[in-house]
Amino acid sequence: MDAPSANRSSADLSRSTRRQWLAFAALLLVLSFGALHAAGVYGRATALSVLEQQGRTEANLKVALLRAVLERPRALPFLLSRDRDVSDALTDTAAGKREFLDRKLEELVTGTSAAVIYVIDPRGVAVSASNWREPTSFVGNDYSFRAYFSRAMKDGTAEHFALGSVSKRPGLYISHRIGPATAPLGVVVVKMEFDQLERDWHETQRPSYVVDANHVVLISSIPSWRFMTTEPLPADGLAAIRESLQFGEAPLAPLPFERQADDNLIRALLPGGGTQSYLRITVPVISTPWQFEYLVPTGEAVAAAMREARLFALLLLGAITLLAAFWLQRRQRALANAAREQAAREELERRVVERTRDLSLARDRLETEIADHRETETKLQFVQQDLVQANRLAILGQVAAGVAHEINQPLATIRAYADNAKVFLGRSKPEPVLENLDHIAGLTDRIATITEDLKALARKGRTAEEPVAVREVIDGAILLLRSRFTGRLERLVIAPLPAGLQVFGNRLRLEQVLINLFQNALEAVEPRADGRVDVTVEVHEGAVLIAVTDNGPGLSDTILAQLFEPFNTSKEKGLGLGLVIAKDIVSDYGGQLEVKTDAGGASFRIHLRKVGK
Incomplete structure (x- = not known):
């Protein structure tokens, strides 16, 4: 090649090189703007997704607290009625x-x-x-x-x-x-x-409020937002609410919100001045027509996520730019030297192979992790099924144990009557046998009544009331306790009773109450050598008071607070059902069961309605 041709080739190569670098710079600028924009969009979407998950978890916890606060007083009007x-x-x-x-x-x-x-x-x-x-x-x-x-x-x-x-x-x-x-x-x-609940919400520094079916704010962590609306109210609905004086003279103005393209994103004007962007999360409040709304601030979290995404994009783009510039330089040098071009190609192929191998290894690791996650989910499902079955068995055991606890005394008495009947049969005395069989039939009725009372723990039931002699109720209870407390019933001291005294109730059910109280009192004084249980009956105007008082150790404040709750007991083998059933029986007949206790013992007092004047 002559000198002019060489010079022209050199000049053409130089111009081609400059054009390539100019095109590379323009492409890099376009890619930079595009990457920064895409990274910002991705970072914003990721941050909003994370904030929504966290906010929904917090909102569900707050709704659970609200429901717990609502449920406590709901039974009170029913009971007072x-x-x-x-x-x-x-x-x-x-x-x-x-x-x-x-x-x-x-x-x-x-x-x-x-x-x-x-x-x-x-x-x-x-x-x-x-x-x-x-x-x-x-x-x-x-x-x-x-x-x-x-x-x-x-x-x-x-x-x-x-x-x-x-x-x-x-x-x-x-x-x-x-x-x-x-x-x-x-x-x-x-x-x-809901003052305390609003103060608790306010401490989280995130706006929380409850709206009704008309979109009126009822409960709010920001007091100035109360009785404002999340949606403009129609004229007829607004007039009806104001006429009912439900919210007094509140203007029912819309909340200072500015909605954005996404309905869940708003800008709110805060009471102290200034605006802030929020992600609005809504959760229905079960058993009410209300809806809980929770505002999660998005400004700092979204900005930080966008900065991180853009920084990562810049770092990635910088690495790509360096690789592209290096490749371009290598390519330009290859035009002058075929050997160096071949070497560069081989080097690039080697790097591709290494990268492919790394990707394959990464894919294998990912598949292994996915398989492990699926196995863990399967195990979790089995564990959950086992827990459900265990819970069902525990409930079944409690009910069965409760029945055994309550019918123990009648069954023991039935056994005693059956043994006596066998003795009288051996002596060819049919009349006592028939009498014992009648007693056994009556005790089976008692057992049926007890099982009905146990079912009444979940479903209220009541046996029709009738005049009952107090003396017969006390004697019947003592009769059933003889087999259990043989040789110890002398500690049970019955004060003289007024003649012909009657109360409203059912004999079998009232005997069940006294059996429970006598048994508890005798067990309480059992360790004491001077143990004593006094049973007194007082007649007041229209009422009868039966008191069962022992000189045992009394009841602690912890036991006293939960005395009439199901399955709460201080006994090692107790079930905590006896006093619950006893209180329900007394309440069914318009009476009350109360307890007084101190270091000198406990006194259970039964108030019943007196028959006659």
């Missing part, structure tokens, strides 16, 4: 009845999470309230316009969230009708406030 003191206060206008009920409701509020408890007559006027001492007492106020009153009178029960017309404090009103629908005596109402 069947309370004799409440019925008496509505049917008897004497000041003493209502003052007694005021004090009783005041004590109930102190021991529960309710804000106030009050009783309304059929006209809608409050006749008794737990806040009767306060200047803002509800007594005498007309609540006939309240939805919780009208719906309870109509349907039997109601729940209504509203702003108090007297206290001006918001809360959930849980009401229950007193008496049958055909002749209602009134309504008992329990108001529940």
Whole structure:
């Protein structure tokens, strides 16, 4: 090649090289912008996904806490609607009845999470309230316009969230009708406030609130958002809410939210000023028409994720750029030297093979991990099935043990009567045999009654009441205890009883109550040489008090707090069902079972209605 041709070739090569580098720079610039944009989109989406998972977990925990708070007072109106003191206060206008009920409701509020408890007559006027001492007492106020009153009178029960017309404090009103629908005596109402729950939510520094079916905020960690709306209300719905005074004079204005392209993303104006972006998570509140909404701030997390993704993209793009520049330089040098080009090609092929091998190894490791995860999931399913079966067997064992515990005394007595019958048969005395068989038949009725009482732990049942002689009930209980406490019944001292004294109830069921109390008292004094159980009967106006008092060690505060709860007992072989059944039996016949205890022993006191004057 001559010199001019060589120069032209050199110039052409130089121009080609410059064009290649200019094209490479332009492509790198386009790729950089595209990679940064794609990395930002990916980082934002990843951050929002993580925030949603974390926020939904936190929201579910808060909803679980809210449901626990809601469930505690729900049974209280139902129980009070069947309370004799409440019925008496509505049917008897004497000041003493209502003052007694005021004090009783005041004590109930102190021991529960309710804000106030009050009783309304059929006209809608409050006749008794737990806040009767306060200047803002509800007594005498007309609540006939309240939805919780009208719906309870109509349907039997109601729940209504509203702003108090007297206290001006918001809360959930849980009401229950007193008496049958055909002749209602009134309504008992329990108001529940959520101040502590709102303070707990506020401490998380993340807005949390509950909205009703009309999108009105009821409970909120930000007080200024209460009674605002998440959706604009229609004119007719807004007028109806204001006319009902459910939220007082609240303007029911929309929350200061600015929705973004994604409905779950909003910008909110905070009470202290300034706006912030949030991810809105909604969770329904089971057993209510409410919905819980939880706002998770997205600004810092999304910005950090986008920075990390873009930094990673820049690092990756830088590595690719270096590789591309190196390859381009190698390619340009290859134009002048075929040998070096071949060497570069071989080097590139070698790197490709190594990378392929690494990818294959990575694929094999991934497949192994997937197989391990599937095996773990299979094992977890088997473990869950075993736990469910174990739980079922445990429940079955508790029920079977409860039945065995309660029918032990009647079965022992049946065995004693059967043995006596065999002796009398051997002596050819049929009359005592028939008498013992009659006793055995009566005890089988007792066992049937006991099993019905055990089922009543889950489903309330009641045997029809009738006049019962107190002496027969006590004698029957002692008769059944003889086989168990042979030689120790002398510790059971029965005080003289009034002649012909009768109470309302069922003999077999009341005997079951006394058997349980006598047995517990005798077991409590068994370690003491001077152990003694005194049984006294007192007659008051319209009522009979049967007291079973022992001089044993008494009951601790821990045992006393859970004394009448199922499956709670202080005995090694006890089941914790006897006192639960006994209390239910006494309550079925309009009575009460209470306990007093100190270091000198325990006294169980049964209050029953007296037959006659």
